[in-house]
Amino acid sequence: LCSRLPTVGTTIFTVMSRLAQECGAINLSQGFPDFNAEDILFERVAHWMRAGHNQYPPMAGCLPLREAVAAKIGTLYGTRYDVDTEITITAGATQALFTAVAACVHPGDEVIVFEPVYDSYVPSIELAGGKAVRLRLAAPDYRPDWTAVAAAITPRTRMIMINTPHNPTATVWQRTDLDRLAELVRGTGIIIVADEVYEHIVFDGVAHASCAAHAELAERSFVVSSFGKTYHITGWKVGYVVAPRELMAEFRKVHQFNVFTVNTPVQLALADYMADASRHAGLAAFYQARRDFFRSGLAGSRFELLPSRGTYFQLARYDAVSDLGDTAFCEYLTREVGVAAIPVSAFFADGHDDKVVRFCFAKNEATLATACEKLDAAF
Numbered sequence: 001l002c003s004r005l006p007t008v009g010t011t012i013f014t015v016m017s018r019l020a021q022e023c024g025a026i027n028l029s030q031g032f033p034d035f036n037a038e039d040i041l042f043e044r045v046a047h048w049m050r051a052g053h054n055q056y057p058p059m060a061g062c063l064p065l066r067e068a069v070a071a072k073i074g075t076l077y078g079t080r081y082d083v084d085t086e087i088t089i090t091a092g093a094t095q096a097l098f099t100a101v102a103a104c105v106h107p108g109d110e111v112i113v114f115e116p117v118y119d120s121y122v123p124s125i126e127l128a129g130g131k132a133v134r135l136r137l138a139a140p141d142y143r144p145d146w147t148a149v150a151a152a153i154t155p156r157t158r159m160i161m162i163n164t165p166h167n168p169t170a171t172v173w174q175r176t177d178l179d180r181l182a183e184l185v186r187g188t189g190i191i192i193v194a195d196e197v198y199e200h201i202v203f204d205g206v207a208h209a210s211c212a213a214h215a216e217l218a219e220r221s222f223v224v225s226s227f228g229k230t231y232h233i234t235g236w237k238v239g240y241v242v243a244p245r246e247l248m249a250e251f252r253k254v255h256q257f258n259v260f261t262v263n264t265p266v267q268l269a270l271a272d273y274m275a276d277a278s279r280h281a282g283l284a285a286f287y288q289a290r291r292d293f294f295r296s297g298l299a300g301s302r303f304e305l306l307p308s309r310g311t312y313f314q315l316a317r318y319d320a321v322s323d324l325g326d327t328a329f330c331e332y333l334t335r336e337v338g339v340a341a342i343p344v345s346a347f348f349a350d351g352h353d354d355k356v357v358r359f360c361f362a363k364n365e366a367t368l369a370t371a372c373e374k375l376d377a378a379f
């Protein structure tokens, strides 16, 4: 038929959230908070709407927001991105990732991704006519195998997509990982797409290793982030991408015909809200407390909890409690135990199953406590 994505079904996040709702289960599957953002943010949106800022903003995004992004990156990562030519506000990270791929990947190009891989990457590559080259991050530590990366690079490699902190494994790359990557791409034309939507959610005092902070990689990288994760507003679908001028020019050629731009009052409100740096700086401690609460709630169960070093996800190996495959186990959890989770096999093309499920702990303590009670009672 006419399908460009014949093997693609409905994303696992939609499938599991729908099932959770049908079953009245606590939804720890799709990653989003069950608590609200601060009133002040909503007040700023209303302010800018009433003040008449309801028409198209500039194609690249509202200047105050691009300035706020430039200031934040300058402070945290020491790199100055030009507000006119190197920063674009997007309809969430998803659109930034999709547009970066669409702008740069030609038919027949190879794009290296690491499995488990966030589910939007490979379809975007395939729609561009590219070929995804999947490299496996092996359980339980999910570290990249740099020898395998070196071996996978060919003259056709156009791009490498990376994600740190990593969804779904909650692993975090170090600066030395970026150094290894930089060595491997040195002297090539390979473009890096760095998905850093969880940049502010890194635990245990570790610093986020941003491609924006790595001078050599920054020269060839699109660095993507999302306000949804940082300010508890995943439904607003606003993010941004930064890149050197030449790459950003290509990005904008597609962006202008993809979404053109994203909504004005929300951008202006976010610019106001970003002025207080404690809002993103406090996020790691905020989620670390939830991580610790959730982990201690499951400590008495027979789940094996893998390390969660960043993101708002916790992986749990369940082979001590069930012989089911992870998809069937998540369905069982949702229907019978009343807690929904994501099967990690959904992030592998061949359905590779480590018997590991992903829980989202971006929830109120009461939600987490009830979920832990149910899981403890069942296992």
Ligand code: PMP
Pocket: 031, 091, 092, 093, 094, 095, 118, 163, 166, 167, 195, 197, 225, 226, 227, 228, 229, 234, 237, 238, 239
């Ligand atoms: N990348 C990763 C790794 C994510 O986890 C998510 C969303 N949870 C996105 C991209 C998409 O972000 P957005 O909602 O801003 O499109």
Ligand code: GLN
Pocket: 011, 013, 014, 029, 030, 031, 032, 167
């Ligand atoms: N990124 C979120 C997650 O990993 C889901 C976003 C979506 O549903 N597309 O759960």
